[in-house]
Amino acid sequence: MTKLATILIVEDDERIRNYIKTVLTSCGYSVLETGNAKTALSMTASHSPDLMLLDLGLPDRDGQEILKELRQWTKMPVIVISARGLERDKVLALDNGADDYITKPFGTEELLARIRAALRHGKLRQGGEKTVYSGNGLCVDTERRLVTVDGQNVHLTQIEYKIVTLLCQNAGKVLTHDFMIREVWGPFSNCDTQLLRVNMANIRRKIEKDPTMPEYILTEIGVGYRMIEMD
Known part of the structure; x- marks a missing residue:
């Protein structure tokens, strides 16, 4: 073997x-x-x-x-x-x-x-980092800065896009709230976990079929978030 x-x-x-x-x-x-x-x-x-x-x-x-x-x-x-x-x-x-x-x-x-x-x-x-991440109908092309679900374009704000690409680059791995805040808003930002949750809710409304039962971005309660494994 x-x-x-x-x-x-x-x-x-x-x-x-x-x-x-x-x-x-x-x-x-x-x-x-x-x-x-x-x-x-x-x-x-x-x-x-x-x-x-x-x-x-x-x-x-x-x-x-x-x-x-x-x-x-x-x-x-x-x-x-x-x-x-x-x-x-x-x-x-x-x-x-x-x-x-x-x-x-x-x-x-x-x-x-x-x-x-x-x-x-x-x-x-x-x-080295990939430029295209895809899984279960979600596709994130970081070179073209394009996000699609089942072939349909998804319009994300700059912060939402940074969150999604960060999760894609670490697909399958749990990212803590503090790590995501540092990576998205910077180490000296005053942003808190609540702001991250608000942005996550907005992202899920745009990419999930049912935001209350997410398929792509999973919540690790009290810890952070995990993107599904991507190809």
């Missing part, structure tokens, strides 16, 4: 680690594994895995510290897998550089889908 990618599992619970390893190897992934932070950092430097699955509750260091340290020298996608389900833990992990966050217990299909999305996003970061 062709190896799809190399994934480093950083999980101190051996039972969970073995379960994830079995799932990944059966799907064709190469797997590295460890139960502590020190070895995880060493293996990342020496083996250059394509993606890391990181538990926050490691015995030697907190996973949030590992995230911050990793982001100083690698763009490798990191998916946090943790029993910490509080919104503040998710937001902190994403702000510290995690590409995604899965709360235990989780399903096999959810895990594999998140891994595929994170790997695609990682390849885009290495290969």
Whole structure:
């Protein structure tokens, strides 16, 4: 079987680690594994895995510290897998550089889908940004600054367009409210989450068939927003 990618599992619970390893190897992934932070950092430097699955509750260091340290020298996608389900833990992990966050217990299909999305996003970061994003009838052409739904032009304001393109460039990844505000309005803006929500509501009215049941831009309650995976 062709190896799809190399994934480093950083999980101190051996039972969970073995379960994830079995799932990944059966799907064709190469797997590295460890139960502590020190070895995880060493293996990342020496083996250059394509993606890391990181538990926050490691015995030697907190996973949030590992995230911050990793982001100083690698763009490798990191998916946090943790029993910490509080919104503040998710937001902190994403702000510290995690590409995604899965709360235990989780399903096999959810895990594999998140891994595929994170790997695609990682390849885009290495290969440069795309100019056309499409999925489920939505098409965003950043070179022509054109947004269409089922072939019909959608007229967005400048801010709305910036929000949509930011989400497309990070399709499949959760973007926190604070990150989106910094990227769209700038780091010194006084804009708040409510203004972001107002713009998001306007965007959904323009691109969604039913804004109350969005197909394209999904809400991660208390955390931020996620664009569906795009081609």
